[in-house]
Amino acid sequence: MxxxxxxxxxxxxxxxxxxxxxxxxxxxxxxxxxxxxxxxxxxxxxxxxxxxxAPGFRVSAGAxxxxxxxxxxxxxxxxxxxxxSMAAESMPTTALLQDASALVIDAAGGAIEAAAHAAYDARMRRLAAAILPALLRTPPRLQGRSWSERLEWLRLAMRLRLLGRRDMRELLRIGAMNVFDLLQEHFESEALKGALAFDAVLGTHYGPRSPGSVFTLLYRLAGQAAAGGMGLAQPxxxxxxxxxxxxxxxxxxxxxxxxxxxxxxxxxxxxxxxxxxxxxxxxxxxxxxxxxxxxxxxxxxxxxxxxxxxxxxxxxxxxRTRGVAAKLHLALDRAPAFAGLDARRLRGRLLIAPSMHYIERAYDHAKYGEYSAAPAMEITVPTINDASLAPPGRHVLSAIVQYAPYTLTGGWESGRARFLELALGLLERHAPGLRESIVATELLAPPDIEREFRITGGHWHHxxxxxxxxxxxxxxxxxxxxxxxxxxxxxxxxxxxxxxxxxxxxxxxxxxxxxxxxx
Ligand SMILES: Cc1cc2nc3c(=O)[nH]c(=O)nc-3n(C[C@H](O)[C@H](O)[C@H](O)COP(=O)(O)OP(=O)(O)OC[C@H]3O[C@@H](n4cnc5c(N)ncnc54)[C@H](O)[C@@H]3O)c2cc1C
Structure with missing residues (x-):
């Protein structure tokens, strides 16, 4: 002392x-x-x-x-x-596909399997709402004896009970299941399933076939319910x-x-x-x-x-604290043009997750200390909604790139440049000419995230x-x-x-x- x-x-x-x-x-x-x-x-x-x-270019460095x-x-x-204030709310999602086309993902009337998607989305949101108290309130201990803790368990039980018999049974059935099997039950389209599955595994050490990946999807949907209808937003x-x-x-x-x-x-x-x-x-x-x-x-x-x-x-x-998500930032001298994409869709987010198999294969590498040979990405171009982030006429591309394991065989010192090259190659295939417009690049692998944000393992969820x-x-x-x-x-x-x-x-x-x- x-x-x-x-x-x-x-x-x-x-x-x-x-x-x-x-x-x-x-x-x-x-x-x-x-x-x-x-x-x-x-x-x-x-x-x-x-x-x-990069000089004059600003970005949300993590989230x-x-x-x-x-x-x-x-x-x-x-x-x-x-x-x-928000530069954009209810940002739409578009999936970029391997044949250079793009698929609008919208539960309220997307381009594909619209009725099935709407029914699935409504049910998942109902189920997610039932776990909302677990997200918002202080968890009671398993054997907590205080009245407030007993009340808290009661509150959770009531939310489940209020779901009604069919939804309650469905929540119990799918709660610990993998998102791959769940989406197979609902949809035909590989592209739609890939896009929906990616939200379950973003930021986690999971692939679509990992048990518990339905739970991570419900967590995300419950968060969106609490946020009160702003959807995906860009401050x-x-x-x-x-x-x-x-x-x-x-x-x-x-x-x-x-x-x-x-x-x-x-x-x-x-x-x-x-x-x-x-x-x-x-x-x-x-x-x-x-x-x-x-x-x-x-x-x-x-x-x-x-x-x-x-x-x-x-x-x-x-x-378990080892991150698998990398962050890619590009400074561009013009707005990117993605093949098959209406420029207005750049106001939303773009996904490279063309099928569940694609994501699962990307994840396979991470299990063995390798980065994905063909990664999945969540891409935004924030300057489309908020020009203040770059010099006039210039743009920023911000992408979450999975999977990039914290412990990379051979180390990130030599691996970073190769992974960056691979990610740029993938983007170039979807946005021909993008490379020529790049003014500066930055790739944050999990060890960089650990260093910059002081998060052990560089994990999205700590x-x-x-x-x-x-x-x-x-x-x-x-x-x-x-x-x-x-x-x-x-x-x-x-x-x-x-x-x-x-x-x-x-x-x-x-x-x-x-x-x-x-x-
Ligand atoms: C690449 C990436 C992308 C993400 N994308 C999204 C997204 O799009 N949307 C979303 O909702 N979430 C996203 N997340 C998750 C989200 O960013 C984090 O979960 C969240 O920001 C964590 O907030 P926090 O305040 O709990 O901790 P942190 O933001 O980690 O803050 C902890 C703070 O403590 C400080 N600190 C640590 N040690 C010390 C010390 N010894 N002394 C003083 N200070 C210290 C750190 O410097 C840090 O500022 C993403 C995360 C990552 C890594």
Whole structure:
């Protein structure tokens, strides 16, 4: 224990100014707590930041589409009043196919199997709505004895019961199933099945045939239901604008946000977290320390295993945290032209996932430490909706490229250039002439994502999103209610319930726990 007195004393220190850390800070400050947010990076936003990647070209460096942030959170925190607006909402999806044609994917009347798609979509949204409380609320413990926890289980049971017999049976049947089998039951078109399956595996270590991939699809659809009908959206100014608005609302309520402030360790006295020490040596005392860094970073690096029970440490160390999604950014001197695509469709997102077999084959490589020979992609051209992101007449292409395993055989140092070349070759086949228009490129493989956003393994969800790492099991039993097993220490990042994506609920729920426990 150091004898140096802390330079500053606050009620709450929040580690990390990603969107969850900022949402947590905003709720805590509005509840009257003095709050200091410490961000190691030079800017706020974490994996939801906008930054320049080539002179004059800006991009959402991690997340690029907003679809799961609950309307309630956006309203409670008055994000619009704090500057958040959308450059586009309800962005349509178009699948790019191998024969240089394109397929419009729209449940409300797409080009193919329209009636079957509408019926499937309506049912999946009903089923997803039933799991909504599990996404929005603090998970009760399996054997939680408090009335609030019993009520929470009851609430979940009621939502399932209200589905009615047929839908309830269907949810139980498909809940742990793979999306490949589910979509085979509903559709003929390989192109439609490929596009629908990709949403189930985006950001996860899953292929369409992986058991549990229906659950990840329901998770995404439930998030969209909570977001209140905005569909896929592009914030004006990029994803960083969400975090700017969160920081603004937090600061208006009295919170302080510091960048370039890397936390070296969480200080402990007796059996309680008492504050943090920065890399600079500065110490800050706090009644509550709330970390949005991933669970391995928070508990094993910043706190240290010696303060935790050996079994708990083992469970944290075993969490699956290796990312498989890479991010590709292109600076272009003109708008890209995709074969067979009406230019207006560039306002939406484009998918390269022409069939479920294509995605599964792409995934096969990742299982053995290779990148996909033919990757799947989610592509946006954000400058079509928001010209402020590039110099006049110029454009940005932002793509999530799967699969790119964190641990690549031969290493990413030599692998990055080859994977970039492969991704550009694939894009060129769909958009002939694209290469000639490229001014600058950037490819972030999972180790780059780990370095830039300080996420162990560079995983989209911090901790793999799977049934065994969800709800009351997330990140592990014993820390599922945002409380670490050390008094005064809380978690509030994507590694907690409900999981990753730009949602903000983990931050909100953690703040509620902290306010209940620190009067
Ligand atoms: C490539 C990629 C694409 C994605 N695309 C989408 C998408 O389109 N839509 C979507 O909804 N989601 C997407 N996601 C997921 C989403 O970006 C994340 O799940 C979400 O941003 C996590 O937010 P967070 O606040 O929990 O954590 P983070 O954003 O990871 O923030 C944690 C913060 O803590 C800071 N930190 C860590 N350690 C310390 C320390 N010692 N001291 C101080 N600060 C520290 C970090 O610097 C970081 O700023 C994507 C993710 C990736 C990686």
């Amino acid at each position: 150091s004898t140096v007195p802390p330079a500053k004393v606050v009620d709450c220190v929040v580690i990390g100014a990603g969107h969850n850390g900022l949402s947590c800070a905003a709720y805590l400050a509005r509840a009257g707590r003095s709050v200091l947010v410490l961000e190691a990076g030079a800017r706020i936003g974490g994996a939801a930041a906008t930054r320049e990647f 690029h589409l907003l679809h799961s942030m609950p309307l309630r959170l956006r309203t409670e925190l008055r994000l619009e009043a704090h500057g958040l 004006k100014g990029g994803m960083g604008a969400v975090c700017e608005a969160l920081a603004s609302t937090a600061c208006a309520a009295g919170a302080e946000v510091r960048t370039g402030a890397s936390v070296a360790r969480i200080t402990v006295e007796g059996d309680r977290a008492t504050g943090v020490e920065l890399q600079s040596g500065e110490r800050i005392a706090a009644r509550a320390v709330i970390s949005s860094a991933d669970p391995k970073t928070t508990l094993l690096c910043l706190l240290g295993a010696r303060h935790l029970d050996a079994g708990f440490v083992r469970r944290i160390a075993q969490l 901790v793999e999103l799977a049934l065994d790492q969800f709800h009351c099991l997330r990140p592990v039993p014993g820390a599922s209610r945002y409380r670490a097993p050390l008094s005064g220490l809380f978690l509030c990042g994507a590694g907690c319930s409900p999981g990753g994506g730009v949602i903000g609920t983990a931050g909100r729920n953690a703040a509620l726990q902290v306010t209940q426990e620190t009067h």
